Amino acid sequence: MLFSKEKNRLVCKNGCETIWIESWGDNSLRVRMTADSQMDTNDWALTIEQKECNPKITIEEIEVVEPWYKGEERESHKQKFNIASITNGKITAKVNFEGWISFENEKGEVILEEYWRNRIRIDRYAVPINVPARELKAVPGMSDYRLSLRFEAYEGEQIFGMGQYQEGNLDKKGATLELAQRNTQASVPFFVSSRGYGFLWNNPAIGNVSFGTNKTEWKVESTKKLDYFITVEDTPDKIIKQYAKATGTVPMMPEYGMGFWQCKLRYRNQEELLHVVREHKRRGLPMDVVVIDFFHWTKQGDFKFDPVDWPNPEEMIRELKELGVELMVSVWPTVDSRSENYGKMAEQGYLLKYDRGVSITMNWMGETSFFDATHPGAREYVWERCKENYFDKGVNIFWLDEAEPEYGPYDFDIYRYYQGSALQVSNIYPAMYAKAFYDGMVKEGMDKVLNLVRCAWAGSQRYGALVWSGDVYSSFRAMREQLQAGLNMGIAGIPWWTTDIGGFLGGDIHDDNFKELLVRWFEWGVFCPVFRLHGERPPFYPLEEEFRDGTRMFSSGQDNEVWSFGEEIYEIFKKYLFLREKLRPYIRNLMKEAHENGAPVMRTMFYEFPEDDTCWKLTNQYMFGSELLVAPIMEEKVHEREVYLPKGIKWVESATRKVYEGGQTIKVDAPIDMIPIFIKEGSDVEVYGEN
Secondary structure, three states: OEEEEEOOEEEEEEOOEEEEEEEOOOOEEEEEEEOOOOOOOOOOOOOOOOOOOOOEEEEEEEEEOOOOOOOOHHHHOOEEEEEEEEEEOOEEEEEOOOOOEEEEOOOOOEEEEEOOOOOOOOOOOOOOOOOOOEEEEEOOOOOOEEEEEEEEOOOOOOEEEEEEOOOOOOOOOOOEEEEOOEOOEEEEEEEEEOOOEEEEEOOOOOEEEEEOOOEEEEEEEEEOOEEEEEEEOOOHHHHHHHHHHHHOOOOOOOHHHOOEEEOOOOOOOHHHHHHHHHHHHHOOOOOOEEEEOOOOEOOOOOOOEOOOOOOOHHHHHHHHHHOOOEEEEEEOOEEEOOOOOHHHHHHOOOEOEEOOOOOOOEOOOOOEEEEOOOOHHHHHHHHHHHHHHOHHHOOOEEEEOOOOOOOOOOOHHHEEEOOEEHHHHHHHHHHHHHHHHHHHHHHOOOOOOOEEEOOOOOOHHHHOEEEEOOOOEOOHHHHHHHHHHHHHHHHOOOOOEEOOEOOOEOOOOOOHHHHHHHHHHHHHHOOOOOEEEOOOOOOOOOOOOOEEOOEEOOOOOOOOOOOOOOHHHHHHHHHHHHHHHHOHHHHHHHHHHHHHHOOOOEEOHHHHOOOOHHHHHOOOOEEEOOOEEEOOOOOOOOOEEEEEEOOOOEEEEOOOOOEEEOOEEEEEEOOOOOOOEEEEOOOOOOOOOOO
């Protein structure tokens, strides 16, 4: 292994492989490796300019004797080799003479080291099974590589973050996760370890990661390089804030994002939508956003209102704004082959390409192709159409659906983008989709950009992406899974996150079991970053016309307004609508924190209380900001639950005003109209009663 120093970078060369280890923000390092003559220049998520650091880089010569030589033989078998290290604040990377990399904190403790099983180490024997830590294996006949990276596993380590996966585990240790975007799955490959470091897999290629008990292993099938970022700090909140400096933070959320959003599948026409908003306001209820969902358009890819159902959108939007309501409109990345934009987009290379097969990525409600969000020209073209047909008419929020994108078959090796093959770059699609609208809206003078997106990758947050958990089922199990998904999204750097209250798929509004679920989900929704009611609510209304101008029409689910589920539920919903309004000043401060330093809005218990060992094990309660402990009811027919109160402070039960010492688990009542909330003693935040 040959070492050299280039400014703030340690360069390690071994044959055709080159490794760069360099400072990348406070207490952080970036590691890259290539087997090509030049390093690939893509920075992927790490595009935020970093302040100049002056790391300490050392290269020194040592004498090494293979460990089986004893006594006098040792002197005659000594060999001289170089080793190297780079220190940036609290983190040090050490590279031994064979190229093995390990990372230490400022105390000299190893926090992470590569997994090698095929060579000799100075301090111990290796197992000769020929398993290296890093592999870039050329794909025969191609210019890309299969990549594997392996790290040692540590007993007792916990892993949090990695985005959104539909399963019940908050701690991802022991999990195998697909590095791919799907409906309800968002791969955001940053995690925080209980060993005191954060790690970003800075590679948008399709692959897998296994956080095994014997090793951690990252694998992708097609890429140009190895690229990751590692940061060290004393507490999880400091780790996440350092990560935010490397990948960006959300804008400041606009005021209308903090209240109640009304949505259903789907308001079919202008009069129906206006009737709902007028009735909501007639009842004196707060509403900040109302939503026009999909298939309000002429054809997919036309990016405009169907004038039959939406004859005067400017007048509609004017009335909504007078009522204090913003309109959000759904946009899909699909372009129908019959769309007025298809020919030009295909001619300009603005659509996904296909290495083989038919050029259709989705054939649901039309034969469509996705626009290529990695293409700067395509991003600008789609924005210009949406600006002309929506933004210029007064629409300030977009619902960027199908953002994975949701391929018909998920055969990633078929598709090709402007920026590379889908195998290599597909995971960055939702971030680039959000960027198309963010860049356009900023260009038009907006500084508080907020758009709802059905997926995310590392860095999506800086493009104003509010991520929701996709088309999840209406069940208590799904509700429980959304809690860990939201908490892990916050750890992964995505602070704006929400769900379809009540779940999306299923949900009979006349079923008492569903009504119970809906109430519990609605109560929890108040204490999510965005408070939004949505769902398909079958059975669908019958279609008045199946086709219009040769385009298939789409129906609508049952009513989904707060008064649609009976008087008793309406009174509960009304109570929580006004409770959210009372929390608005507090929520505004949380959004400011997220904007300024990347702090999650929903926080794991250990984020706020890292010194309390119990908080690292809690999965069914969380902190909403630093002052409110939220203990949602996520089980059927449950009217009480246990809550752990972190030690070191006193806690006030908001509903009863009882004060409890921290460091204990208590049982509290939770009638159908109550979600247990505890407040730090001395806080001025109000929930159920006066503080």
